[in-house]
Amino acid sequence: MKKFIIPLFVMISGSIFSQVSVGTESQDNNKWTFGGGIGLGFGSNSAFYLQASPRVGYKITDDLEGGVVGSVSWQTSNYYKSTMFGVGPFANYYIARSFYVGANLQHYFINYTDKFYDYKVNEQETALYLGGGYMQRIGGNSFMQLGLMYNVLWKENSSVFSSGLVPNIGFVVGL
Template structure:
């Protein structure tokens, strides 16, 4: 039964992707893009990390997009608890429909509590990420983005972040 179900699902998905439209394709009139990323992590000492970063963009040209991105993350372990919210503008330039370079300015609001020492910090930090990456089409006008960004404002002594280098994986619909 399991083999029959798998075969039926494969044939059904194949028929969905094999449809061909006849005639000219209509011009796209919607220039809005939507996407973002989700992160999840586990570690020692009961560490848990959850992050979401939705984004809304607008295609200024076929290769240039600008918009707003938000970020929220929640971290907890046996020794600390942290919540962080961020928001700011971004701009991406796409070339060869496979690569992109971009800039992202984020202003973060940080709430940190050390459970062991009963130490609390409420602060703010601004980050300017510059970088780029590779895009893989996953269907129609939807893409998965794999990239690497660097926070050029990062300073080891005064930052809430452990590094200025940030790998990212995200999805974009509407390009």
């Protein structure tokens, strides 16, 4: 399975990069933006993690963007498996196309199975992420975003997430 997944992600990321970096100046009149991120991780006990978060935005002004972001993640190991879906609105304010501040409200649907104890949980949780970061132009009207967000609704003993702090890397086309 790993022999199939890793080359697949290399091809997908190469395809995304080639489409992202082509951005043309003639699209300046288009107010729609597209982007997102992909995550992949491996760990001990045959742990595997895959995450995708597509986003669609609309430029309200040259510096303010609002839209919808979704996320889906799969985690598995020898001891557990988990699937999580999330969706919600976001807003970003851009400063000189080098920095951004943003807010993102996500409502998550979580399905968790503990393989060792045969324990299953279906939960829902809402997260409000506030933060910002740095933007690097990668071609035309395309940018890579490096940032840090904090879930202000996170509570240590009642959340499915281990921390409220979330680093993020993503791509945006159309700014």
